[in-house]
Each structure stands twice: as structure tokens, then as C-alpha cells.
Amino acid sequence: xxxxxxxxxxxxxxxxxxxxxxxxxxxxxxxxxxxxxxxxxxxxxxxxxxxxxxxxxxxxxxxxxxxxxxxxxxxxxxxxxxxxxxxxxxxxxxxxxxxxxxxxxxxxxxxxxxxxxxxxxxxxxxxxxxxxxxxxxxxxxxxxxxxxxxxxxxxxxxxxxxxxxxxxxxxxxxxxxxxxxxxxxxxxxxxxxxxxxxxxxxxxxxxxxxxxxxxxxxxxxxxxxxxxxxxxxxxxxxxxxxxxxxxxxxxxxxxxxxxxxxxxxxxxxxxxxxxxxxxxxxxxxxxxxxxxxxxxxxxxxxxxxxxxxxxxxxxxxxxxxxxxxxxxxxxxxxxxxxxxxxxxxxxxxxxxxxxxxxxxxxxxxxxxxxxxxxxxxxxxxxxxxxxxxxxxxxxxxxxxxxxxxxxxxxxxxxxxxxxxxxxxxxxxxxxxxxxxx
Amino acid sequence: xxxxxxxxxxxxxxxxxxxxxxxxxxxxxxxxxxxxxxxxxxxxxxxxxxxxxxxxxxxxxxxxxxxxxxxxxxxxxxxxxxxxxxxxxxxxxxxxxxxxxxxxxxxxxxxxxxxxxxxxxxxxxxxxxxxxxxxxxxxxxxxxxxx
Numbered sequence: 001x002x003x004x005x006x007x008x009x010x011x012x013x014x015x016x017x018x019x020x021x022x023x024x025x026x027x028x029x030x031x032x033x034x035x036x037x038x039x040x041x042x043x044x045x046x047x048x049x050x051x052x053x054x055x056x057x058x059x060x061x062x063x064x065x066x067x068x069x070x071x072x073x074x075x076x077x078x079x080x081x082x083x084x085x086x087x088x089x090x091x092x093x094x095x096x097x098x099x100x101x102x103x104x105x106x107x108x109x110x111x112x113x114x115x116x117x118x119x120x121x122x123x124x125x126x127x128x129x130x131x132x133x134x135x136x137x138x139x140x141x142x143x144x145x146x147x148x149x150x151x152x153x154x155x156x157x158x159x160x161x162x163x164x165x166x167x168x169x170x171x172x173x174x175x176x177x178x179x180x181x182x183x184x185x186x187x188x189x190x191x192x193x194x195x196x197x198x199x200x201x202x203x204x205x206x207x208x209x210x211x212x213x214x215x216x217x218x219x220x221x222x223x224x225x226x227x228x229x230x231x232x233x234x235x236x237x238x239x240x241x242x243x244x245x246x247x248x249x250x251x252x253x254x255x256x257x258x259x260x261x262x263x264x265x266x267x268x269x270x271x272x273x274x275x276x277x278x279x280x281x282x283x284x285x286x287x288x289x290x291x292x293x294x295x296x297x298x299x300x301x302x303x304x305x306x307x308x309x310x311x312x313x314x315x316x317x318x319x320x321x322x323x324x325x326x327x328x329x330x331x332x333x334x335x336x337x338x339x340x341x342x343x344x345x346x347x348x349x350x351x352x353x354x355x356x357x358x359x360x361x362x363x364x365x366x367x368x369x370x371x372x373x374x375x376x377x378x379x380x381x382x383x384x385x386x387x388x389x390x391x392x393x394x395x396x397x398x399x400x401x402x403x404x405x406x407x408x409x410x411x412x413x414x415x416x417x418x419x420x421x422x423x424x425x426x427x428x429x430x431x432x433x434x435x436x437x
Numbered sequence: 438x439x440x441x442x443x444x445x446x447x448x449x450x451x452x453x454x455x456x457x458x459x460x461x462x463x464x465x466x467x468x469x470x471x472x473x474x475x476x477x478x479x480x481x482x483x484x485x486x487x488x489x490x491x492x493x494x495x496x497x498x499x500x501x502x503x504x505x506x507x508x509x510x511x512x513x514x515x516x517x518x519x520x521x522x523x524x525x526x527x528x529x530x531x532x533x534x535x536x537x538x539x540x541x542x543x544x545x546x547x548x549x550x551x552x553x554x555x556x557x558x559x560x561x562x563x564x565x566x567x568x569x570x571x572x573x574x575x576x577x578x579x580x581x582x583x584x
Contacts, residue, residue, distance in 0.1 A: 425502030
């Protein structure tokens with residue numbers, strides 16, 4: 001069985017762990033430079049405030065205290081994500097982080113009942129140890145696990161854990177009411193083409209003839225149909241990248257602990273990721289760098305660090321991403337470890353076209369589109385890596401606008417959560433320190 | 438690599454945690470006498486291993502207020518809070534009450550569980566029927582004399 005553990009409204013949930021007064025209130029988290037809403041609590045969604053709403057439109061609501069808007073606190077989210085991954089590694093045989101708030105766990109050799117029990121246990125453990133609410137989807141394949149997770153989120157009767165064995169009535173009923181476009185890897189263009197052939201639900205796709213799918217569409221779609229039947233045939237790396245994040249990672253040919261080697265690999269991944277980003281015409285708001293040692297070598301020191309670096313403004317500039325990668329690596333690199341794998345993840349993507357409309361924070365993209373397009377063209381024609389970027393200079397100090405950022409409770413000694421010994425003690429403390437300039 | 442013990446493998450460091458301090462296990466020299474300490478594997482004491490039993494569930498917070506001084510918690514002290522501990526009577530807890538995080542001692546008062554402080558101004562709070570939620574158990578207090 002494969003499990004997908006997905007945190008509910010991850011950014012907002014991280015904030016609530018340290019600010020209990022936000023519990024049950026409409027909360028939104030804003031993009032870098034406080035541009036627009038990128039994460040919403042259930043209560044904010046209920047107010048019909050869509051993703052991407054510019055922050056200035058919500059200023060009135062915020063000032064009247066009807067909603068809470070916070071600047072993104074990537075240090076906090078990155079640390080909570082690392083804790084989540086570590087907790088899962090301690091509890092499951094194998095774990096593969098898929099994005100900042102989604103992680104696959106692999107439960108080979110477990111019975112169905114054991115999987116369901118472990119799902120509930122993980123959910124309680126994460127809630128108690130980290131304070132984060134999560135949902136768990138369990139199924140024989142990645143594609144079904146994703147759907148199971150979705151169902152666990154939608155339907156409170158599952159109590160956060162949904163198991164689909166691929167053959168039962170629940171699976172059938174679910175697939176029959178799931179639009180084919182919501183299946184992992186079926187984009188909206190593809191869904192339109194499928195609809196012409198009468199394939200509108202996930203169930204239709206599952207029952208379609210494999211050979212025809214392969215001929216008329218693609219091998220990948222034929223595999224997706226098999227996955228819906230409960231036959232695992234997709235590796236995680238082959239899965240369609242969600243639109244919200246791009247990941248490039250690879251194992252080293254030879255494990256290495258040398259900074260320059262690790263850095264070089266990460267630079268390659270960063271350049272490849274940036275290319276993918278431009279290909280789908282998105283801009284990234286944050287960059288995550290991660291390293292893994294070999295977890296099977298129990299005789300070696302183990303270390304699975306990750307660092308999250310927010311970008312000054314959404315960007316698809318390879319140079320900006322390379323700078324962020326270097327910063328991230330410097331934060332987490334330690335000598336003496338032999339790293340097995342390194343990766344770069346681009347997070348919180350935004351549509352480039354849509355972002356152009358922002359007047360207050362003109363994207364840095366305008367300055368270099370020709371340079372990047374030329375680099376991409378040459379690399380496409382002459383082969384990957386024909387042109388790459390040399391060492392970039394140390395970045396200028398990045399000043400993000402983050403007027404409403406909460407404290408970085410888990411990564412800065414001087415920003416720890418303040419806890420009073422009696423009601424009102426924390427307020428008394430802040431009012432005492434506030435008048436100072 | 439010598440000097441790696443199973444000890445370090447189980448205590449996985451997080452990015453937020455300082456890394457365990459590794460000691461170099463060498464001989465006194467290439468020739469000459471072996472170090473007399475050679476058979477005693479040195480393992481420099483590390484406060485992390487003593488105070489942080491479960492790094493993923495351990496958070497640090499700062500105490501404010503004077504009503505827990507009777508239990509040794511002073512204004513500005515650093516609390517090491519372990520969310521993985523099952524609370525028991527006598528433990529000092531971080532509890533969430535009406536949207537506020539408070540430090541209290543979980544104890545019996547007149548025969549039933551209460552959240553108590555050590556200050557007469559704040560009477561014990563009956564747990565039963567309150568909407569109080571546990572945030573974590575305080576494992577240790579760090580009171581720094583020099584900063």
C-alpha cells in the first residue's frame with residue numbers, strides 16, 4: 001500500500017500552532033512582499049475569497065478585524081515540513097516528500113487493516129507532536145492514493161483517513177463521481193479530448209481499452225488507467241508535476257560529502273527546474289533545497305536536511321534561483337556526511353501572465369526574458385546543458401516586505417513563542433516592550 | 438569512519454537543531470605509546486541528548502510573568518517543551534485556554550485535576566468542563582545567569 005499524507009491548509013495550520021487565537025478564525029497567508037493571498041483557512045474559503053486575491057482588496061476586512069492576513073513565514077513552514085518528514089521517517093518503512101506539505105509513505109508488507117490503523121495513528125501522532133491537522137489517503141497506487149486523500153479531506157465521515165483498495169464499492173462509487181479532469185496527470189486539455197470519446201469520469205477512464213488509450217493518447221494515460229484499477233505502474237518521478245511545484249532531484253553516481261560536488265549537482269537541478277518553470281510559463285515564489293544521506297546504510301551518519309528560501313519577488317530567472325539554492329545549501333550543508341541525493345523544488349508557483357498585472361511589484365522577469373529564452377532555445381537545439389550559468393555573485397541583501405509576518409518560532413532564538421504564567425501576562429509583556437523605538 | 442556509534446544514528450538531527458558534536462577518536466601519535474584513554478571511547482556530553490529526547494516534537498518557548506516562580510520558572514526563562522510526552526499529575530504543562538497559551542502545573546486540588554499556578558492571585562482552574570487544550574509538557578527550564 002501507498003499512503004499520501006497531506007497537511008490541511010499547511011501554511012495556516014503552521015501559524016495556528018503558535019498562535020492559538022487564530023483557531024476557528026478566517027486566516028490568509030500572503031505571498032512574498034504581501035502581494036496576494038496564497039493560502040487560506042477553511043473559514044476564509046467560506047467567505048468566498050479566492051486564491052490570488054490581491055492583499056490591498058482585503059485591507060478593509062483586515063483592519064476591521066474580520067479576517068487575519070499574515071505575511072508568509074517560510075522559515076517556519078520549512079522547519080515544520082522537515083519535522084513532518086522526520087516524524088514519518090521514524091514511523092514508516094519508506095518516505096518520499098512530494099511537496100512541502102505532501103509526503104508519500106510506502107507500506108510494503110502491511111495488511112489492509114494494519115494500513116488503516118497506521119493511517120489513523122499517523123494522523124493522531126502528527127496532530128499531537130506537531131499540532132498539524134493532516135489527511136491520509138491509502139491505496140495500492142499513487143494515483144488512487146491521491147484520490148483517496150482528496151476524499152478523506154472532503155468527507156468528514158472518514159475522520160481524515162480514507163483507504164481505497166481499488167476493487168471495492170467505495171472505489172467504484174468514488175471513481176464514478178470523479179470527473180476525469182481531477183485525476184492525477186489528466187490536464188484540462190486532455191479531459192476535453194477524452195470527453196469527445198465519451199470518457200468523462202475517472203471510472204470511464206479506468207474501463208477504457210488500454211491499447212486504444214496508448215494509440216489515441218499516450219502511454220502515460222494508459223498507465224494512469226491501470227493505476228486506477230489498482231495496478232501500480234508509475235514511479236513517483238514519472239508522475240505529472242502538479243502545477244504548484246516543480247522538483248528536480250537525482251542520486252549521485254557516487255555518494256559525496258564534498259561541498260563543491262553537492263553544489264554543482266544542485267546547480268544543475270536548479271537550471272533544469274528553472275527551464276521547466278519557463279516552459280509552463282510560471283514564476284516561483286520560493287525555492288527548497290534538500291539533501292539525503294543513504295538511509296539503508298545504518299553504519300553511516302544520517303542527515304536529511306532541507307532549507308526553504310523565499311524569493312524577493314516571483315521569478316523564473318535562473319540566476320535568482322541559483323542564488324537561492326546556494327543560500328539554502330550553505331544553511332544546511334555539514335561536512336562528514338556522505339550525501340546520496342540532492343534536489344531542488346520550486347514552490348508556490350504563479351502564472352507568469354497573471355502576475356504581469358501586478359503594478360506595485362513589477363516582476364523581475366521583464367529584465368531578462370530574451371536572455372532566458374535564448375538559453376532555453378540553445379539548450380533545446382544543442383542538447384541539455386550546452387549553455388549553463390557560471391558562478392553568480394553573492395546576492396544583494398534581500399529585503400522582503402513582510403509587515404505581518406509572525407515570529408520565526410522554531411528557527412530564531414529571539415523570536416520564540418511567549419507563554420504567560422497567568423492570563424494576560426504575554427500582553428503585559430508586549431506592552432512593556434512596545435513603546436521603545 | 439571510526440567513532441561512529443549507533444548512538445548518533447538514532448538521534449537524527451533536524452535542520453533546526455544544532456548537530457551533534459562529534460569527537461575525534463585518534464591515537465596519541467603514529468609511533469610511541471598509544472593513548473591510555475584509547476579504550477575508553479570518549480563521547481563528549483551533549484545537552485541535546487539529555488534535554489531533547491524527541492527532536493521532532495520538541496519546541497522552545499519563552500516564559501513571561503511571575504506566577505510560576507514557586508515552581509522555578511522566572512520571567513524570560515527558556516522552556517523546553519516536548520509535545521510527545523503524555524501528561525501526568527505533577528507535570529508542568531503549556532495549556533491553551535481561550536486562545537492563550539499558559540504555563541500551569543497539572544495537579545490535584547481538593548481531589549480533582551486542576552491547572553495550578555504558584556501565586557495566590559491565580560486560583561487553581563478546574564479542568565473538568567473547561568475547554569482547555571494541552572499544547573505540550575515542559576521537560577526542562579533553562580534559567581541563564583549570564584547572557
